[in-house]
Amino acid sequence: MILTLHLIALALYGVATVLALAQFVGLRSVPRALLIALPCAGAAVHVVGVSQLSLVGFAAGLSMLALCLVLLSLVSERLLRGSAVSFFAGPLATGLLGLAILTGLAPGAEPSAGRNAWFILHVALSVLGVALLALAFIAAALYLLQFRELKSKHFGQVFQLFPPLERLEQLNRFALIAGFPTLTLGVLLALGYAARFAGGLHVGKAQIVWGLFTWVVLGWAVWVRVVRRWAGRRAAFASIAGFAAVLLVYVALKLAQPGAERFL
Template sequence: MGTLLFELALTFYFAAAIISVVELFRGSKEASRLTFYATCAGFAIHTACILFRYFSSGHLPITSMHEASSFFAWCIVFIYFLLEYQYKIGLIGSFILPVVFVLMLSSSVLPRQIMPLDPVLQSYWLGIHTLLAFLGNAAFATAFGIGIMYLIQEHYLKSKHLHGLFQRLPSIQVLDEINYKLISIGFPLLTLAIITGIIWANNAWGSYWRWDPKEVWSMITWLIYALILHIRLTAGWRGKKAAILSIIGFVVVMFTFFGVNLLLKSVHIFK
């Protein structure tokens, strides 16, 4: 049942990602609508899949790499819906849904069995800490997509070759504003995630900070986004520089998420 739901959600996300990329080049209104419906269907099934796993394991399904990738993808789609609701820029999907699909795909190849929960993790902090971290990272993932949109639109305007996507992308000021909003939402979430993590670490392991690679890389992520917000507020750095930094920021997020688990030894490792 859980497997079936997961595969179904994956299929819908796959369809949505493909259609949304086709939409980039073709630009038909039907494609845009189809993308949205496929994503809605994928999201509904995905939600059911996560709930199913929650009830069969008894804890929030974010302890294995399979679960974590899947949940990360879920959070991004959630933020995508919020953005669509507020800004109604159909094209956003083309830049976010492929990321969602890649996350779901990596989730699908990872071992799926439900592992017994490590006693250390049995705490309500698990829910709070991870939820904050994932939502924060999802906001950064979306900011990454928006950042790319910004750079494309900026390139059109600077090079003065105004064809293709130019007409359909929103104004750079809107993109910059969304980018800024997402980071200013993601940053406090990440900050809270780190704080709750520190408290939880003290409860579970008896020390606040252990220079664990995951901790270190989360801190680096935090610093990058702190920097983006800081120079924006002080020097008024916005637009292109902010877009580039938000792309770099997300690369670091992805490394913290996947790289640390695969390449470095960490207590945070998902099983």
């Protein structure tokens, strides 16, 4: 049942992504209502699928991340009135969900110290935080592409289909500033959960060091945005650096300590 629900969601996300990208490569544009309805239906099925998963493990984490991305992408679609965010979020969410299915989705084991509010909040906030940072990255990438289009006076598909610079800037700013404390709170809840219910923190030194490094890079990206009031291209590059740090450190740690039983 879990697999079937995820496969249905994957198919709906896939079709929505193909339709969104089709107009970008110059094919006939699809009604906006359909571009919203398909991922909405996919997300509805996906929610049911995720609710049957334990919140532990690599595949479950990827599935939840994909779901958060789709939901954030739909919210952005509503706010920006353009499907440009889905050009990036669609393939990313579809890829993450596909990877989750390939890795093996199953009800899985319960967390060692049991599932309680601390644990659920930790997972929810961490996944939401990473999804928001991914959204900030996407908005920054769209900003840079639109900026280049406007500066070079190309007026092509990017000019036509991407949202205005200022809206992308606002989306990037919101997602970064909301994503950083959300992720931080998620990590702090993990520490609290481990200390109170699991008898201490069971993570390696590398995870602590690189985790802190990622946190500092993200903190710097938020600091230059909020305190130094960076805007425009510099702010977009800072966001991209922050998300790249999250991604690279995660991949490096996963390569150093492979296994699908834990998300990190």
